[in-house]
Amino acid sequence: MGATEAQTPYLAAYFLNPKVQAGHRLADAPEGAAHQTTDPATLDKGKELFAENCAACHSSKAPPLPASIDLNACNGSGYLDCWNEYWRWAQTPDFKSQMVEIVKAPDFLDGNYLSTDMRVPVTLLETNACSPLATNAIAGNVWDNFSSQSYKDLPSVGEIRVRDPFNGKEKKFKMPAGGRGYTRVPSLIALWSTAPYLVNNSVGPFTGDPSVAGRMKAFDASIEQMLWPERRMRDSEFGKGGVFLIDRTTVSSYLIVPGGFLPDGLRALIDPLSRWLPSIFGEGELRIGPIPKGTPVNLLSNTELYKDDVTLAENLPRYAELISLLKTALKDLKSLPANAGDEEAKKAFANLAMPLLDLSKCPDFEVNRGHYFGTGKVAGTTALTDDDKKALIEFLKTF
Ligand code: HEC
Numbered sequence: 208m209g210a211t212e213a214q215t216p217y218l219a220a221y222f223l224n225p226k227v228q229a230g231h232r233l234a235d236a237p238e239g240a241a242h243q244t245t246d247p248a249t250l251d252k253g254k255e256l257f258a259e260n261c262a263a264c265h266s267s268k269a270p271p272l273p274a275s276i277d278l279n280a281c282n283g284s285g286y287l288d289c290w291n292e293y294w295r296w297a298q299t300p301d302f303k304s305q306m307v308e309i310v311k312a313p314d315f316l317d318g319n320y321l322s323t324d325m326r327v328p329v330t331l332l333e334t335n336a337c338s339p340l341a342t343n344a345i346a347g348n349v350w351d352n353f354s355s356q357s358y359k360d361l362p363s364v365g366e367i368r369v370r371d372p373f374n375g376k377e378k379k380f381k382m383p384a385g386g387r388g389y390t391r392v393p394s395l396i397a398l399w400s401t402a403p404y405l406v407n408n409s410v411g412p413f414t415g416d417p418s419v420a421g422r423m424k425a426f427d428a429s430i431e432q433m434l435w436p437e438r439r440m441r442d443s444e445f446g447k448g449g450v451f452l453i454d455r456t457t458v459s460s461y462l463i464v465p466g467g468f469l470p471d472g473l474r475a476l477i478d479p480l481s482r483w484l485p486s487i488f489g490e491g492e493l494r495i496g497p498i499p500k501g502t503p504v505n506l507l508s509n510t511e512l513y514k515d516d517v518t519l520a521e522n523l524p525r526y527a528e529l530i531s532l533l534k535t536a537l538k539d540l541k542s543l544p545a546n547a548g549d550e551e552a553k554k555a556f557a558n559l560a561m562p563l564l565d566l567s568k569c570p571d572f573e574v575n576r577g578h579y580f581g582t583g584k585v586a587g588t589t590a591l592t593d594d595d596k597k598a599l600i601e602f603l604k605t606f
Contacts, residue, residue, distance in 0.1 A: 233399040233604050236419045242399075244601045251311070253602025256595055258310040260581045260588070263297035264327065264392045267320040270305035272296075283360030290328060298587050321396050321606060326389035328364035329382065331585070334390065334577030336367055336382065337509065337569040338406045345386045354386065364388035369571040372453050372503040373560065375445030380570060398606045402429035409452065409575035410439060430603065432575075434596045436582060439575050444501065451573035454504040459552055462495045462507050495533070495559070499552035503572050506560065511568040525566075532562045 221227060233239040244250070262269070272278070273296055281289035296302050309315060329339045344354035363384040368377050382388040390406065402425040403411035411429020414421045432439045442450040498507065535558050542555065564570055581599065583590025591599065 230396045230606075231400065232397070232606075233419075233423075238419050242419070242423045243604050246601075249598050249601050250605070252595070252598040253600070254310045254315075255307055256581075256591060256599040257602050258306040259303045260591070260599075262306050262310055263294070263302070264323055264325065265321050265395050266306075266310070266315075267322060267324075268309050268315065269323070270302060270309065283357040284362055286326065286357070287328065287362050287364065290325070293325075294331070316606065320394050322392040322394045324391055326361070326391055329388050329390060329577075330364045330367055332390060332577050333367070333579060333584075334405060335407060335409070335574050336369070336380070336388075336571040337505065339390050340382070340387050340569045340571075342387070342568070358386045361386050361389065367571070370445070370450050370453075370573055371564075372444075372506065372572045373564075375442070375448045375450050395603065395606050398430075399423065399426050399604050402426045404429050404433055405575070405578065407574055410578075426604075430600050433578065434581055434591070434599070436579060436584070442573070451576045453572045454574060456498060456500055456502045456504060459497045459500050459549060460502075462498060463492055465492045497552050497556075499556050500549050501553070502556065502560070505569065505572055506563050506567060509568045509570075510563060510566050528562075529566070532559065532566075535559065 233243060257265075272293075276289060276292050276296070278289075329336050342348050344350040344358065346359050361384065364382045366379045366381050369380045370376065371378055393406075400422045402422070403409065403413055410432045412425055414425045416422070416424070440452040441447075442453040443455060444450075444453070579585050580588065581591045581596065
């Protein structure tokens with residue numbers, strides 16, 4: 208028996224332990240009760256608002272699906288149509304009144320995973336697209352065998368709007384088909400303890416304090432930012448124009464890629480290149496810089512050195528483009544005096560910045576955008592009042 212197999216019963220026993228299964232309620236935590244209201248009217252209001260605005264995605268207890276949604280047609284290429292139909296139904300008085308009953312039932316939280324586990328198109332979420340754009344599980348990639356055929360058959364969610372990090376302007380980006388473009392709904396169990404929020408932990412502060420009080424401090428600030436997006440952090444350069452936070456380098460930096468991480472086609476070129484261009488291809492590594500302070504980090508971290516879904520021959524023009532890009536960069540960066548300031552580095556880097564944006568796998572830079580449910584920014588929904596939001600938050604604390 209393998210080690211993993213031998214340990215499996217312990218893992219099963221852990222998950223079957225009633226203490227683990229019950230979740231960790233704030234009310235049961237030391238001093239937890241001090242952070243919660245017991246006012247029944249407030250909690251009742253919170254339940255209604257949760258039922259009408261959140262439960263379509265964040266509850267595993269739900270009304271029966273209407274006959275117009277044929278689950279047999281929903282897998283793979285038919286998924287988006289089914290999702291849209293489901294989302295339309297979730298806005299109807301029929302769905303909402305049934306859901307209110309379910310949420311108000313005294314056993315609503317018992318055995319509720321607080322998620323539907325559905326894939327939500329990022330066009331509806333408007334969240335940062337880089338996680339839904341991840342390529343690991345698509346056909347022909349490293350986790351190909353761990354993802355389903357129905358995932359690989361998913362249609363494109365359509366176009367999203369992204370901000371250009373160099374001028375703050377909005378542009379469109381077409382999301383690919385083949386699995387990317389969706390985010391599954393996370394569970395909200397013990398939400399009080401898990402701030403900051405969203406898949407990239409970008410909404411709310413990280414306090415680094417695991418005490419109940421420390422977690423509640425992070426919860427309060429994070430859930431406020433979720434429901435009042437105008438309280439979220441803004442970009443240091445274009446925040447006044449409404450651009451959300453863009454992670455930018457805080458000091459002048461270098462990008463170093465060890466030869467072993469370069470795709471085969473490029474690695475073969477390192478040797479001759481390090482002979483011709485020793486200052487960017489040092490000891491078998493690719494070294495680009497100085498990259499000026501204020502450069503968007505994702506510009507560098509999401510460079511698509513090779514296309515995932517095409518052959519080596521088809522990738523060759525891309526390598527040629529990359530090489531010419533590097534040559535230009537070298538010329539510009541080499542012309543910098545040793546004690547160059549940020550402004551000079553910025554000018555020298557400018558020729559590299561635009562092409563890098565074209566080569567980016569995910570040209571979406573605002574990290575803490577989206578998930579506007581309850582704010583009225585989602586088509587077909589209405590904004591909650593400040594008092595409504597506060598009542599909803601009180602109910603969320605009981606999860
Ligand atoms: C259309 C489906 C949908 C609706 C409606 C919805 N959510 Fe979400 N929610 C999601 C998805 C998907 C995510 C994950 C997004 C991400 O991380 O990028 C999420 C994430 C969250 C998170 C962060 C969880 C974490 O651990 O990071 C919170 C909190 C949350 N939702 C609360 C709410 C509340 C409160 C409402 C109602 C006002 C609501 N949601 C309505 C789909 C939905």
